Structures are given as structure tokens and as C-alpha cells.
């Protein structure tokens with residue numbers, strides 16, 4: 443249990459809030475590359491409780507500015523992309539991607555007004571189908587050399603979805619390996635041929651056991667958590683019989699991403715990005731080690747649930763997530779269909795817009811959450827003290843190569859310890875990959 447002050451300290455995201463200040467020191471996903479593909483290559487983005495405008499110019503370069511024009515506050519989302527920047531349609535003021543005001547055309551000839559105007563501008567970078575923005579103090583860190591950023595475009599697919607709740611509880615479901623045996627339980631296993639692109643639907647590596655069966659029948663995993671180069675590693679072990687054990691390795695990438703296995707050759711790297719205190723988007727990069735990703739199929743699967751342009755789930759609070767009590771009795775543990783995104787969405791949204799942690803009671807399976815909150819609190823304190831160099835996972839271009847992987851594995855072994863198995867299974871996967879290099883410091 444924690445006090446209300448502690449809960450606010452780790453959840454609130456505004457520019458003056460402690461957690462908000464920490465998150466601003468990291469690159470934040472702000473849009474999918476797909477979202478700037480239309481005729482109008484300008485998009486409003488709300489992130490960390492603030493409003494920005496993201497745009498792609500004719501030469502392909504990106505810009506990220508404050509949403510409201512420095513003149514009299516009109517919305518630049520409706521601007522014109524022309525003459526090397528974005529022009530406000532109210533009085534024609536023109537801003538470049540660094541926030542310089544280039545023209546104030548209605549002002550008298552020879553006016554110097556624009557030399558004194560600066561629109562708020564932020565660094566922006568595109569990686570693996572996601573556009574990231576940086577809103578922090580000082581220079582942005584380099585991107586760590588994680589698999590999801592190293593893989594070629596053919597081997598990654600990015601998507602997102604809205605959760606109507608605070609970012610922290612959305613993240614915490616991802617560092618809670620025990621919930622999968624309950625929340626995501628299916629009473630029957632699906633044919634593996636229908637599993638492509640879906641989580642928890644394939645077989646565990648090095649076995650013919652459906653993951654659904656492992657989760658259902660072995661529902662009391664032993665859990666180890668430890669700090670790692672990128673944040674935290676979680677190892678969940680399920681003893682299947684005297685000589686076989688199921689090992690699932692997942693990761694927290696500081697401050698707010700998880701990297702988990704999806705199938706024997708794919709991983710999911712997923713950020714939980716605050717829109718404001720009460721809403722967040724998950725942004726995921728699905729990374730394939732071997733075959734190219736079938737982006738069209740993966741996109742079509744996800745568009746069955748998520749409605750554009752805001753990537754809002756068709757199953758949500760307003761329709762009880764499609765809850766069906768007969769289904770709950772006969773085929774799934776939760777009764778909200780077979781899409782595990784809906785299960786997680788219900789779990790985290792039903793906790794309230796910001797989970798009241800003054801009333802919770804943590805158990806042994808919440809080890810990951812406990813360690814993560816400790817890391818988060820430590821980092822927030824360092825950030826408030828302006829000790830930015832003490833923050834985890836903010837590499838420079840020279841140190842980015844020290845942060846790789848992380849290893850995310852789901853498999854069955856009879857002869858290995860969990861540590862030996864993760865090394866073996868990870869190396870095996872990398873050996874089969876045309877692009878993945880070995881991880882460092884393992």
C-alpha cells in the first residue's frame with residue numbers, strides 16, 4: 443500500500459509533475475508512421491497532457507511544434523505545408539521545423555516582428571514504423587540498439603491502441619506474468635495454423651505445447667525479477683513434469699516499455715505513452731527474427747478491434763467490452779472474446795482512471811511491479827535533482843551499443859536451467875536470423 447502522495451508522484455504526467463518530468467527525459471512514441479500517409483500530412487498529437495502538431499514536409503522531413511500558433515493561438519493542425527514549413531491559416535505566419543518564424547505576411551513591409559517569435563519545437567525521429575518525440579531538458583538521448591530498432595523494415599510491424607486509464611497501470615499489467623494464466627485463459631486450444639500475428643496462441647519454442655495449455659494447466663509460476671541493462675528482466679518458470687519446464691522471459695525497458703515473446707520467432711516491444719493522466723496509447727513494434735512480417739494481415743487483424751482515426755477499441759467501457767456470461771462459463775475465463783488486448787484493456791480500465799494504490803494489497807506475484815516502482819521512484823528523484831546522467835537507459839551515440847536485445851523467450855526445456863535455456867534459445871533464434879546480432883553483456 444502507498445500514500446496518495448506516493449501514488450500521485452509516480453502516476454501524474456503534466457510538465458510540473460515528478461513522473462511527467464522523468465518521462466520527458468526519454469523519447470516518447472507520438473504517432474505511427476502510417477498516420478502521416480494521407481493527403482493532409484499534419485496531425486494533432488496530445489502527449490503527457492500537452493498538445494502538439496506533427497507534420498511531414500514535402501522532402502519527407504518531420505516537424506513537431508506546439509499546437510497553438512504563437513500569434514493568437516489558432517490550431518496549426520489545420521495549417522498549410524508550404525515554403526519550408528507550416529503556415530497558420532489564420533494570418534499566414536510561417537514556422538519552420540525548428541520553430542523559427544519565417545514570415546508574418548500581414549505585417550507591414552520590412553517588419554522585424556518574426557525575428558522575435560519562436561514557436562515551441564521538439565526533436566522528432568522515426569524508428570520501425572513509429573514516430574518519437576523528445577520533450578525533455580537538454581539534448582535527447584540516443585536510441586539504444588534494441589532488436590526492435592535494428593530490424594529492417596520488412597521484419598517489423600507497428601500498431602497502437604487507446605486505453606482509457608493512466609499509463610502506469612497499463613504498463614504494470616505487462617510486468618505481471620501471473621495474470622496470463624487467469625485473465626487470458628481459454629478453455630480450449632486453437633489450431634496453431636490460425637495463430638499468426640496473435641499473442642499466446644502459438645506453441646512454446648522447442649515443444650508442441652500450445653501456450654494456452656501451459657497457461658491454463660500450470661497456473662502458479664515461480665517468478666524471478668532482477669535489474670538488467672535496459673531496466674528489468676522477469677523470469678516465469680512453470681514446472682510441467684519431473685523433467686520439463688516452461689520458461690518465459692520478459693522485460694521492462696525503462697521507463698515505460700515491455701519486451702515480450704509473441705511466438706518462437708517474434709517479439710513485441712510495447713510502450714505505454716500517456717496522453718494525459720487518464721488516457722494512454724500502447725504503441726507496439728512486432729519484430730520478426732526470421733521471416734518478413736505479413737504487415738497487411740497483422741494490420742487487418744488489429745483493425746477488426748480498433749477504429750481509426752483514433753485507434754479506439756470497439757469493445758470498451760461504454761458497451762461492457764462485449765461481456766458475455768455464457769462465454770465466460772463455456773469458453774473463456776473473462777467472457778470478453780478471444781482478443782487478449784481486450785482482456786488487458788478491461789483489466790486496466792476497470793481499475794479506475796488512476797488506480798487507487800492506497801487500497802491495494804500486493805502479493806508474491808507482484809514482485810515485478812514492486813521492483814519497477816522502486817526503480818521508477820529512484821529515477822524520478824534523480825530527475826528532480828537534475829541528475830540526468832544518473833538516469834537509466836539514456837545512452838549517447840557512443841554507448842548505445844551497450845543496450846541490446848533484450849532477450850524475450852517462451853519455450854520448454856528439459857536439460858537447461860532457466861538462465862542456460864534463455865542463452866541457448868536466444869542464440870538459436872539469432873543464428874536463424876538474417877539481421878539480428880548477438881546481444882551484449884549477457
Ligand code: FES
Nearest residue numbers: 511513514530533
Ligand atoms: S493565429 Fe496564427 S497567424 Fe494569426
Ligand SMILES: [Fe+2]
Nearest residue numbers: 615622626786
Ligand atoms: Fe495481459
